[in-house]
Amino acid sequence: MKNNLLFLLLLSLNSILLAQPFTDINAGLLGVGRSSVAWADFDLDGDLDVLISGNQGSGPYVAEIYRNDNGSFININAGIPGFDNSAVAWGDYDNDGDPDILATGRSTGNIHTWLYRNDNGNFTQINAGFPDIGSYGAVAWGDIDGDGDLDALISGNYSTSLFQNKNGVFTNLNYSLPGVSNISLNILDLDNDGDLDLFIMGDAGGWPIAVVCRNDEGNFTILDNNGILPLSAGSSSWTDYDNDKDLDILVTGFDQYLEPKTSIFTNDGALNFTNVWPGLPGAALGTGAWGDYDNDGDADIVLTGQNAACGSLSSMVFRNDANNNFTDINAPLDGAERGSAAWADFDNDGDLDIIISGFNGSGMPTTKLYLNTLGSNSFSTAVAPTVPENLNTEVTAQGVVLRWDKSSDDHTLQDAITYNLRMGSLPGLQDIYPSNTDPTGFSLLYKPGNLGNSNEWNLYLPDGTYYWTVQSIDHGYKASDLAEEQMFTISTVGLGELSKDLINCYPNPFVDNFSIASTDEGRIEIINLQGKTYYAGSTETKASINTKEWPSGVYIVKLRGTDRTSERLIIKK
Numbered sequence: 001m002k003n004n005l006l007f008l009l010l011l012s013l014n015s016i017l018l019a020q021p022f023t024d025i026n027a028g029l030l031g032v033g034r035s036s037v038a039w040a041d042f043d044l045d046g047d048l049d050v051l052i053s054g055n056q057g058s059g060p061y062v063a064e065i066y067r068n069d070n071g072s073f074i075n076i077n078a079g080i081p082g083f084d085n086s087a088v089a090w091g092d093y094d095n096d097g098d099p100d101i102l103a104t105g106r107s108t109g110n111i112h113t114w115l116y117r118n119d120n121g122n123f124t125q126i127n128a129g130f131p132d133i134g135s136y137g138a139v140a141w142g143d144i145d146g147d148g149d150l151d152a153l154i155s156g157n158y159s160t161s162l163f164q165n166k167n168g169v170f171t172n173l174n175y176s177l178p179g180v181s182n183i184s185l186n187i188l189d190l191d192n193d194g195d196l197d198l199f200i201m202g203d204a205g206g207w208p209i210a211v212v213c214r215n216d217e218g219n220f221t222i223l224d225n226n227g228i229l230p231l232s233a234g235s236s237s238w239t240d241y242d243n244d245k246d247l248d249i250l251v252t253g254f255d256q257y258l259e260p261k262t263s264i265f266t267n268d269g270a271l272n273f274t275n276v277w278p279g280l281p282g283a284a285l286g287t288g289a290w291g292d293y294d295n296d297g298d299a300d301i302v303l304t305g306q307n308a309a310c311g312s313l314s315s316m317v318f319r320n321d322a323n324n325n326f327t328d329i330n331a332p333l334d335g336a337e338r339g340s341a342a343w344a345d346f347d348n349d350g351d352l353d354i355i356i357s358g359f360n361g362s363g364m365p366t367t368k369l370y371l372n373t374l375g376s377n378s379f380s381t382a383v384a385p386t387v388p389e390n391l392n393t394e395v396t397a398q399g400v401v402l403r404w405d406k407s408s409d410d411h412t413l414q415d416a417i418t419y420n421l422r423m424g425s426l427p428g429l430q431d432i433y434p435s436n437t438d439p440t441g442f443s444l445l446y447k448p449g450n451l452g453n454s455n456e457w458n459l460y461l462p463d464g465t466y467y468w469t470v471q472s473i474d475h476g477y478k479a480s481d482l483a484e485e486q487m488f489t490i491s492t493v494g495l496g497e498l499s500k501d502l503i504n505c506y507p508n509p510f511v512d513n514f515s516i517a518s519t520d521e522g523r524i525e526i527i528n529l530q531g532k533t534y535y536a537g538s539t540e541t542k543a544s545i546n547t548k549e550w551p552s553g554v555y556i557v558k559l560r561g562t563d564r565t566s567e568r569l570i571i572k573k
Contacts, residue, residue: 034054
């Protein structure tokens, strides 16, 4: 009987420990509120260091870089002026192999936007000509033009600007992008057409907005009727959480009634988003971020911020149990608001740890680093995962499917490795699908790969010849070399007979209109891949069709002629 009781006690204790895998390591980091945190290996020694900025509650604002020395964090006193209400992002804008800093916020007496160049661990302020955004802004890096360097997106104070990087010199492209405050920003390919789109969410002046800015060959089309709940003073995080080969979004923040909200919107691949109602607690003034903490190949969630009850705040981890079921693992994390949280494997043991900053329940600024105890908990320097092998290509009626074997890593489990795709119109280029790497494949950003955990990806592409390669990235953001570059050709994108002497659609892809030319009279019907009809009519030899109100995606043109039938696939960007 006693043995049975002991067994049950041990089983119960084991279940509790498994349910709470995070431990505060008392890292000695400065406590900050109205803050930002960001990870990068600034000294290139094989482990992740951390940048922390914000308000100490009393005394000057701070912006400190902590060097990771075998799991202990040393303030390097980088000499960067402090700022709060801040946003920071690491990125190697000058392609010299080490990460630089883009930041915005409020320093003592003024507001500013800063660019700091990293010169072997010494940080020099660069006058890049960026607007002084100040409080409640946001910044993001991304290779918008596919030329192998990072461009800068800066938003705040009800303006948003995209700056093109040419050899370290930034030029405002003067796009008409939505201006907001209390912002979340992302740069990523949302419609799988091979170029980087923008997501902008925040306060547009008394009401929140959430817009997708679709990249149409260098021009941006604003899609505000996309199904995503607009929020402000929160966060947005993207991943393919449902493994259907497109990016979905986790959003947090205040709605128009100042109620904290948290939700997940699944992407149908054509920039239409549907709320999956995951039952997560509402949160604002904090962070919701995807990360696979248990290495099972699906994305879990860390959620911090202010909750609906007056004065209530929390920091929680939710395990992804598939089918839109998320379970609170009761991680022993201190609640925080007006701060920031970020996943990273700081000890290189193959699992994701968490850093959380902000004001705690007593109103005091705090920064906590939580060790994920599921791994070995043995500190090491990062070794890159293996290079992906057996790259192969399948050209289909819907475009192309890219596949490769999963990589392996010394610590990160195979299913948790992410992948980064590069594709160009000529060997070595990335003008079709930017990888945020330099031409050699050196990663310019410290983040998961642009395809998430998937080792198979679908792209909708027009006729042409393409060159592609892929690399693997582990939890410590260490990237493998690029795999040997592959080539494929799409000669005719279409379905059925595909007889060009019967029907021709141009341009393809198209934006707001396209034309159909036919050698046969007949009945035309245009449907999407789900079978919804967008156009029906008859034609003699040519028809011009206005598609301005159509959502982005893939459509099938069906022509029923007098004695033949033909189908063609067309793509709206």
